[in-house]
Amino acid sequence: MQEEIYKSPKKRGKIAVFLSGRGSNFLALSDAVQSGSINADIALVFSNKKAAPGLLHAREMGLKTLYLRPKNFDSREAYDERLAEEAKKIEIDLICLAGYMKILTPGLCRKFKNKIINIHPALLPSFPGLHVQQKAIDWGVRFSGATVHFVEAEVDMGPIIIQAVVPVEQDDTEETLSARILKEEHKIYPEAVRLYFEGRLEVRERRVFIT
Amino acid sequence: MQEEIYKSPKKRGKIAVFLSGRGSNFLALSDAVQSGSINADIALVFSNKKAAPGLLHAREMGLKTLYLRPKNFDSREAYDERLAEEAKKIEIDLICLAGYMKILTPGLCRKFKNKIINIHPALLPSFPGLHVQQKAIDWGVRFSGATVHFVEAEVDMGPIIIQAVVPVEQDDTEETLSARILKEEHKIYPEAVRLYFEGRLEVRERRVFIT
Numbered sequence: 101m102q103e104e105i106y107k108s109p110k111k112r113g114k115i116a117v118f119l120s121g122r123g124s125n126f127l128a129l130s131d132a133v134q135s136g137s138i139n140a141d142i143a144l145v146f147s148n149k150k151a152a153p154g155l156l157h158a159r160e161m162g163l164k165t166l167y168l169r170p171k172n173f174d175s176r177e178a179y180d181e182r183l184a185e186e187a188k189k190i191e192i193d194l195i196c197l198a199g200y201m202k203i204l205t206p207g208l209c210r211k212f213k214n215k216i217i218n219i220h221p222a223l224l225p226s227f228p229g230l231h232v233q234q235k236a237i238d239w240g241v242r243f244s245g246a247t248v249h250f251v252e253a254e255v256d257m258g259p260i261i262i263q264a265v266v267p268v269e270q271d272d273t274e275e276t277l278s279a280r281i282l283k284e285e286h287k288i289y290p291e292a293v294r295l296y297f298e299g300r301l302e303v304r305e306r307r308v309f310i311t
Numbered sequence: 312m313q314e315e316i317y318k319s320p321k322k323r324g325k326i327a328v329f330l331s332g333r334g335s336n337f338l339a340l341s342d343a344v345q346s347g348s349i350n351a352d353i354a355l356v357f358s359n360k361k362a363a364p365g366l367l368h369a370r371e372m373g374l375k376t377l378y379l380r381p382k383n384f385d386s387r388e389a390y391d392e393r394l395a396e397e398a399k400k401i402e403i404d405l406i407c408l409a410g411y412m413k414i415l416t417p418g419l420c421r422k423f424k425n426k427i428i429n430i431h432p433a434l435l436p437s438f439p440g441l442h443v444q445q446k447a448i449d450w451g452v453r454f455s456g457a458t459v460h461f462v463e464a465e466v467d468m469g470p471i472i473i474q475a476v477v478p479v480e481q482d483d484t485e486e487t488l489s490a491r492i493l494k495e496e497h498k499i500y501p502e503a504v505r506l507y508f509e510g511r512l513e514v515r516e517r518r519v520f521i522t
Contacts, residue, residue, distance in 0.1 A: 225452070226434065241471060243456070243474055245454070259451055260452060263454055265454050265476050307448075308451055
């Protein structure tokens with residue numbers, strides 16, 4: 101059987117950012133786009149929450165935004181199908197999840213295979229899921245960090261693009277550890293998107309090679 | 312309910328090292344004992360393998376050694392009961408697992424609660440079990456490392472004493488990554504035992520505080 105290899109495109113890309121909250125990673129991406137370090141435009145900021153501060157912020161910045169009310173759809177599948185249509189309509193190349201708190205349906209993951217990335221505030225495969233900074237503290241690990249990864253249907257399990265490590269201090273609270281990790285997130289997420297549109301990410305099996 | 316706190320003893324300790332192979336971590340511990348950085352003596356080197364190079368090495372060094380043939384015992388429980396008796400007889404304070412490839416019975420873990428430590432060549436809770444360097448490579452993580460932890464009945468899940476991080480390089484093989492991790496193991500295992508007999512490890516719930 102031949103190994104399937106995916107190579108990210110070298111092009112000026114169109115990014116959609118999905119968020120449910122303040123979207124601090126959206127702002128980090130937006131800064132990198134504006135400074136020219138990412139060869140892409142943010143063509144859409146989408147939210148499942150009408151009052152998400154990140155969505156309001158995007159609107160103020162003059163970016164195209166979209167809110168879809170989950171209650172208006174019969175199912176998660178119908179919601180994500182509509183979302184995929186909207187993204188295809190404007191020819192989105194890459195979806196960047198930035199605190200998007202709705203689990204993507206397998207259908208959406210398939211339609212955008214290797215075209216959705218996420219950032220997770222832990223060193224995956226340690227601590228998938230939610231409230232992972234507190235979990236890291238409670239578990240007693242000496243290091244945690246952040247992971248940028250491709251999104252697959254199984255949550256927090258897709259191929260890893262970049263990770264960053266931070267120490268966990270003995271007197272850390274969820275807040276102090278989260279802040280230390282977030283600082284790294286804001287570095288590695290733009291870096292991963294930069295590499296993506298430089299055509300430098302090569303996915304083989306579940307490994308990502310930076311070429 | 313009052314929180315149960317364990318404090319490691321401040322004393323000149325007696326260590327038993329359990330190994331099944333070459334026991335490179337046994338040698339790292341032995342060096343630290345000889346240099347005086349660990350306040351303890353290696354009072355016993357035990358193996359479940361008659362021809363374990365580490366056991367032969369210990370004998371050449373003039374250390375007390377013990378081999379128990381698993382086939383001579385009716386059950387794992389009987390084996391570990393005998394082992395516990397031997398360890399109690401010479402008043403062992405701390406059992407250091409150094410590549411001991413036999414899973415300890417819950418009975419032995421209970422008898423030596425907070426008195427057994429292990430080193431694992433990964434950043435737990437990522438990659439418990441065996442062949443974990445290859446697993447880290449296959450998974451595509453950017454960092455791995457080593458973990459010294461207290462041993463509980465559930466394998467590789469006890470409270471973490473020290474961890475060390477190493478990068479995983481794109482061209483790493485199981486051998487090159489193992490070698491990089493082993494170098495760290497040889498630093499943090501003696502360090503953990505040093506802290507133990509300085510009375511500086513405090514276990515609360517599943518967290519270890521270094522005081």
